[in-house]
Amino acid sequence: MLIGAVVIAIGVALLMRHAVRAPEGELTHKGGMRLVLWLGGIIPTVVLLGLLAYSLPFMKPRPTAPADLRIGVEGEQFWWRVIYRPAGAPAVTSANEVRIPVGRTVAFELAAGDVVHSFWIPGLAGKMDMIPGRTNRLVVRADAPGRYRGQCTEFCGLSHALMAFDVVAMPAPAFDAWLARERQPATAVADAAGARAFAANGCAACHSVRGAGATSAIGPDLTHFGTRRTLAAGILPMTTANVAAFIRHPEAAKPGVRMPAFPHISQAEATEIARYLQGLK
Incomplete structure (x- = not known):
């Protein structure tokens, strides 16, 4: 793309230089047609073929075998x-x-x-x-x-x-x-307070945790949430503080997200839920 942009910029500069220096009426109909042919056909074709030849070595072949x-x-x-x-x-x-x-x-x-x-x-x-x-x-x-x-x-x-x-x-x-x-249900966790807070605040209405009675498929499956490295689709490190903050105000990290805010949940209770989720391995 950069090479193409450079070629176009050079072409435009040459045209402007020619337009400024050429005497009025110098360009004939035949000359204009020749200019259109070169600028509209031959040069773009050469540039595109060059870009294709340059990019081919970087293209990975698509697997042809049946999927495993x-x-x-x-x-x-x-x-x-x-x-x-x-x-x-x-x-x-x-x-x-x-x-x-x-x-x-x-x-x-x-x-x-x-x-x-x-x-x-x-x-x-x-x-x-x-x-x-x-x-x-x-x-x-x-x-x-x-x-x-x-x-x-x-x-x-x-x-x-x-x-x-x-x-x-x-x-x-x-x-x-x-x-x-x-494939297995979430492992048992010791954070019973967090599990109770998760259930009491209606988190199971949207999320699934296999083996814990939460089966909704509206939002992301949280069964093995604690094994993931990032939070909120790859944008935040998986820390207790980040999880707790996202529970209370998800729109602060992701404007327009469909998950509702839970400002009524205290910071302490949100932290309990976060620790419970991080314990789901």
């Missing part, structure tokens, strides 16, 4: 619903973080629950739009362990720029063990 794993990702304002669909096993729901096995082909099945979003992992694959009522497919394969940053790239509302996620590529055996743990 299907992962559904649904864009919401402003978070990601993630559903692992392994062959021959029940689906596993998570949110805002994606894990994939190294060396295996993964098919992302992309959809949207409200408005148009776009799923992009620049270090791993191209981008694909997520459209309500339609499922698009993006096939990827990670060749080495690592963490890849993802981002929504289609304007979807006030917090569009704050809708990110991480893709964690894990060695295949480690991924299999992780998925088996993810």
Whole structure:
């Protein structure tokens, strides 16, 4: 893009120089047609072919083998619903973080629950739009362990720029063990006060915690919330203070978010809920 912009700028500068210095009436009809041909056809073609040749070595080939794993990702304002669909096993729901096995082909099945979003992992694959009522497919394969940053790239509302996620590529055996743990209910936690506050303030009306009686699928699944590295779809570090602040005033971190504010919850009670959630492993 930068190269193209430089070429266009040079062309415009040359045209302006010619227009200033050329005597009035010098350009004939034939000369004008020749100028149009060069500037409108030949030069743009050469520039585009050059850009194509430059970019081809950086393009990763798309995997052609059948997918070893299907992962559904649904864009919401402003978070990601993630559903692992392994062959021959029940689906596993998570949110805002994606894990994939190294060396295996993964098919992302992309959809949207409200408005148009776009799923992009620049270090791993191209981008694909997520459209309500339609499922698009993006096939990827990670060749080495690592963490890849993802981002929504289609304007979807006030917090569009704050809708990110991480893709964690894990060695295949480690991924299999992780998925088996993810399928299980949340581990028992000692923070009974936080669990009571979670229930008393109606958090289960929107969120699911498997094994704890919370089954709603309106908001992000919180079953293994404590294993995630970030909060609020990749924009905040996972700390007790950040979780408590987000519970009380989510719109301060994400304008336009659908989660209601809970200003009536005291700071102490919000901290209890935050500790309870961080204990869900």
